[in-house]
Amino acid sequence: MADAGRGGGRADEELANVLERNIEALLARRRAEERRQSRTDRVAAAIGRFAGSMTFVYLHLAVFGAWVLANAGVLPVPRFDPDFVKLATFASAEAIFISTFVLVMQNRMATQADKRADLDLQVSLLAEHEVTRLIRLVAAIAERLGVDESRSPDLPELERDVDPERVLDRIERAEEKAGERERPGA
Structure with a gap:
């Protein structure tokens, strides 16, 4: 006798349809968010992506390597920065700008993570409510x-709705107690 939950069939098709719908909705949402980005945000993201790529690393190896070799007298070209002050200034300015672009990207990613966490929480709360009703x-x-x-003694507890505010309050109290125990002299 075949297991009803295996081997394909209608349930698998329905799951595939739901997954496909969810994936399409998420991708459409992501594309819409990207279209709403300001030009500055798009430029900052592009620079941040490039700065985090191996192409960026290879480019810097080539440029800085050539700079050092030229100014160390290894290459047959005139020395334009014999004490490497220009190189240090350029590298410092570049580091300032790249770190700024990285911070912009991290802020954007944190905002996206917060949105996803809110969505996860909402879905979890809905699922918990539905399971309680079931x-x-x-x-x-x-x-x-x-x-x-x-007549199981566990059922009344399982049948109660979970109050997210009470759960959050309980978590905060537990974190405060843990923090008090970790502090010296407490």
């Missing part, structure tokens, strides 16, 4: 049918 429904059916498990 537990109540199944418990009522089990009780009506006289199933022993319907």
Whole structure:
């Protein structure tokens, strides 16, 4: 006898359709967010992506290597920075700008992560609410049918809705207590 949950069939097609729909919705949302970005944000992101690439590393190896070899007298070209002050100034200015672009990208990524975390929280809260309702429904059916498990002492706790505010308050109190224990002299 074949297992109903395996081997393809309608359930797999429905799951594939849901996954496809979700992926398309996420990609469409990401494209829309990219279109709404200001020109400055797009330029900063492009520079940040380039600065974080191996092409950037290879380019710098070539340019700085040639600069050093030329000014050390190894290459047959006139020395234009024999004490490497120009190189140090250029590298310092570049580092300032690149770190700024990296910070801009990190801020943007943090904002996106916050949005995703909010979405995850909402989906989790909805799922928890739906599961709680299902537990109540199944418990009522089990009780009506006289199933022993319907009298389990765990059921009343599982049938209660979770209050996210109370959970957050509890987490904050636990973090405060942990912080007090870690502080010297506490």
